Amino acid sequence: ExxxxxxxxxxxxxxxxxxxxxxxxxxxxxxxxxxxxxxxxxxxxxxxxxxxSRDDGYRFMVLGRAIERVDMTVRLLLSRVGDSA
Structure with a gap:
């Protein structure tokens, strides 16, 4: 790339x-x-x-972005669950 x-x-x-x-x-x-x-x-x-170009490098970047978003969402949810427990 x-x-x-x-x-x-x-x-x-x-x-x-x-x-x-x-x-x-x-x-x-x-x-x-x-x-x-x-x-x-x-x-x-x-x-x-x-x-x-939409090749493996691009898909790797998109995958990394998706993993980061999932990580941040899980951290947010865990902080909310931890507050109510």
Missing amino acids: VTSTEIWECLNTTYNALAERERAAKRLGPHEFLSYVEGRAAMFAGLADSTL
Whole structure:
């Protein structure tokens, strides 16, 4: 699998901006930094969905995303069950 130019630029831009965003977060609070990370993650997900070929690498990425969602859902449910027990 070859990474598309758009994905590479997204990752590279994000990496290069992290240090400045971290310094800004120390002044402005974590919300700015976390908003930036959230936006860049959404951009990566959109680019991956629209530019990657639907081969094993893409399916592996989708599987990983699904496993992560299941893990977070189970943690949320366990925290709610633990509160009422």
